[in-house]
Amino acid sequence: MRRKQVKWKHIWIHVCLAAAGIIVAFPFLWMLTNSIKTKDEIWQMPPKLMPKAAQWVNYQDALADGMFYKYMWNSSYTAVITTAIVLVNSALFAYALVNIKFYGKKILVIIITLTYIMPVAATYIPSYIIVSKLGLMNTHLGYILSSSVSIFNIFFFWTTFSQINDSILDAARVDGAGHWTIFTRIVSPMSVSSYVTLGILSFIGNYNNYLWPSLIIKDKEKYFVSMGLRTFFSSDGAYGMQWGAIMAACCVIIFPLLILFFFGQKWIIKGITNDAAVKE
Amino acid sequence: MKRMKVRNKKENLAGLLFIMPALIPMAVFWIGPVLYSVGMSFTDWDMISDHFNFVGFYNYISLIGQHDFTEVLWNTLAFALGTVVPSIVLGLLAALALNLAKRSSGFYRAVIFAPYITPMVAVSIVWSWIFEPRVGILNYLLGFLGIHGIEWTQSMDTAMLSVIIVTVWKQIGWTMLFYLGALQKVSANLLEAAAIDGADSVRRFFSITLPMISPTTFFLLIITTINSLQAYDQIQVLTQGGPAGSTRTLLYYFYQEAFESFNTGKASSVAVILVILTALLSLIEKRASKNSVYYG
Numbered sequence: 001m002r003r004k005q006v007k008w009k010h011i012w013i014h015v016c017l018a019a020a021g022i023i024v025a026f027p028f029l030w031m032l033t034n035s036i037k038t039k040d041e042i043w044q045m046p047p048k049l050m051p052k053a054a055q056w057v058n059y060q061d062a063l064a065d066g067m068f069y070k071y072m073w074n075s076s077y078t079a080v081i082t083t084a085i086v087l088v089n090s091a092l093f094a095y096a097l098v099n100i101k102f103y104g105k106k107i108l109v110i111i112i113t114l115t116y117i118m119p120v121a122a123t124y125i126p127s128y129i130i131v132s133k134l135g136l137m138n139t140h141l142g143y144i145l146s147s148s149v150s151i152f153n154i155f156f157f158w159t160t161f162s163q164i165n166d167s168i169l170d171a172a173r174v175d176g177a178g179h180w181t182i183f184t185r186i187v188s189p190m191s192v193s194s195y196v197t198l199g200i201l202s203f204i205g206n207y208n209n210y211l212w213p214s215l216i217i218k219d220k221e222k223y224f225v226s227m228g229l230r231t232f233f234s235s236d237g238a239y240g241m242q243w244g245a246i247m248a249a250c251c252v253i254i255f256p257l258l259i260l261f262f263f264g265q266k267w268i269i270k271g272i273t274n275d276a277a278v279k280e
Numbered sequence: 281m282k283r284m285k286v287r288n289k290k291e292n293l294a295g296l297l298f299i300m301p302a303l304i305p306m307a308v309f310w311i312g313p314v315l316y317s318v319g320m321s322f323t324d325w326d327m328i329s330d331h332f333n334f335v336g337f338y339n340y341i342s343l344i345g346q347h348d349f350t351e352v353l354w355n356t357l358a359f360a361l362g363t364v365v366p367s368i369v370l371g372l373l374a375a376l377a378l379n380l381a382k383r384s385s386g387f388y389r390a391v392i393f394a395p396y397i398t399p400m401v402a403v404s405i406v407w408s409w410i411f412e413p414r415v416g417i418l419n420y421l422l423g424f425l426g427i428h429g430i431e432w433t434q435s436m437d438t439a440m441l442s443v444i445i446v447t448v449w450k451q452i453g454w455t456m457l458f459y460l461g462a463l464q465k466v467s468a469n470l471l472e473a474a475a476i477d478g479a480d481s482v483r484r485f486f487s488i489t490l491p492m493i494s495p496t497t498f499f500l501l502i503i504t505t506i507n508s509l510q511a512y513d514q515i516q517v518l519t520q521g522g523p524a525g526s527t528r529t530l531l532y533y534f535y536q537e538a539f540e541s542f543n544t545g546k547a548s549s550v551a552v553i554l555v556i557l558t559a560l561l562s563l564i565e566k567r568a569s570k571n572s573v574y575y576g
Contacts, residue, residue, distance in 0.1 A: 017377050027410060028398075030417060043415055045414075047415070089302035092302065096299045101291050102299075103292050103295070111311065115306070118314060119510050119531070121534055122313070122552070123314060124313075125320065125327075126314075126317055127309050130308060146309045148305040149305040154302065183298075204397050210399070211512045211535070225402075226401040250403075261394065268393075269389070274461060
């Protein structure tokens with residue numbers, strides 16, 4: 001009797017999960033099938049899930065001028081550099097907060113806690129002016145420099161590092177190890193999963209970024225993927241004349257992220273479910 | 281004593297060297313600009329001319345008196361409430377279901393998390409096609425339930441709902457992941473003891489699980505609130521703040537004032553109001569959680 005009940009419960013949960021999974025995944029599925037439909041099939045009512053024959057020509061249309069390759073390159077390389085910078089400087093910063101007793105630490109903690117809840121929009125106008133004063137308007141360097149700090153990363157590392165057992169660090173100190181040695185040889189190797197998690201999340205955040213880069217980057221040649229896609233979407237005057245090609249372009253720019261996600265999933269989940277970022 | 285002093289000096293120097301690489305960009309592109317924004321909010325600068333005047337609280341007073349600004353504030357709160365609550369509740373439900381399912385939960389977890397990693401601009405474009413009132417798939421499917429003719433992003437009544445749906449859809453995976461971590465830490469012994477004492481599963485959830493994961497709930501409440509106040513991409517793609525300003529939030533209004541109308545002074549005061557609102561909401565959430573968050 002009881003066994004039967006448990007079995008039913010399981011079936012119910014799987015039904016609910018499957019339903020949720022289909023609903024959540026549907027927009028991706030729709031994007032994929034629409035990217036290989038003809039114009040008539042896209043506008044067809046009632047809609048059909050699959051096209052009669054796959055129209056790869058949509059991909060050719062989207063990629064013909066080679067701009068999307070350029071956008072993806074721009075987004076990828078700036079995201080890699082920005083990610084590398086924010087990983088290193090956030091980890092150093094967090095290490096100092098946890099393990100170094102220095103003057104002004106208390107004030108610093110208050111400042112970054114306040115900055116954590118600060119809407120980034122409050123910085124846009126002055127940052128825009130600073131970037132242009134530095135002569136970096138319309139350059140990728142301007143984007144990289146202005147994005148080279150991540151408060152979220154600092155908090156995440158802060159929590160990770162404070163969970164490391166003090167006795168290990170004390171033993172190293174007794175052996176005469178300095179902060180640099182402790183940071184590079186002990187604390188960092190013990191926090192690899194945080195590095196990977198934040199590395200992937202920072203890369204994704206920068207790759208997808210839209211508002212701030214669109215303020216400081218003007219040339220189409222230098223666009224990031226979201227800006228390029230947005231322009232492609234609203235070009236030709238009428239929205240929706242080229243749905244097939246637009247969906248194809250969406251698929252193309254999402255593809256590298258899905259690959260990254262496929263390989264990085266395990267790390268992201270491990271990193272976040274360890275609850276590193278939850279700090280009271 | 282002397283040795284102590286030398287050690288302090290060394291520690292201070294090490295601290296400085298370690299914080300510098302992040303502190304410099306933080307000062308230049310975060311803290312400085314926020315203070316600068318506050319200053320500019322008391323001027324009538326237009327970003328182009330060399331001169332500007334100090335106008336005191338004029339920008340703030342004129343904003344508050346403006347009818348459409350009140351609407352912007354309401355939109356912002358509606359959007360915040362409409363995205364924060366469902367994101368947290370649905371994320372928790374997904375995590376609970378995954379926890380119970382065990383088999384193939386990794387697959388569902390990946391599917392539900394996938395929207396989080398995709399560019400908001402791209403998925404908003406896809407959604408705009410799903411929402412299309414005449415040939416969109418959503419209205420077609422709703423037709424089977426006898427629901428017809430919803431205009432989604434093109435009507436004042438449903439535009440906000442459309443933007444909320446996309447935002448929640450993208451965010452559930454994120455909250456779910458944090459809850460999965462929290463649920464793993466809920467003591468199995470405690471749950472078992474309660475079960476032996478005769479508490480049914482509903483009771484166990486409300487008196488043990490929910491209190492034990494409350495720090496995560498609090499953290500997610502703050503994070504999703506901050507995110508919702510900064511939403512831009514989906515609004516820009518789906519509605520551009522319309523129709524008739526019905527999806528114009530504070531951030532969107534700020535963007536329009538700052539980078540479309542170049543009312544730098546006025547836009548800065550909007551940014552400052554956004555900061556105040558964020559702080560206020562965080563504070564309210566902290567207050568509310570004081571009695572209900574369990575710190576084990």
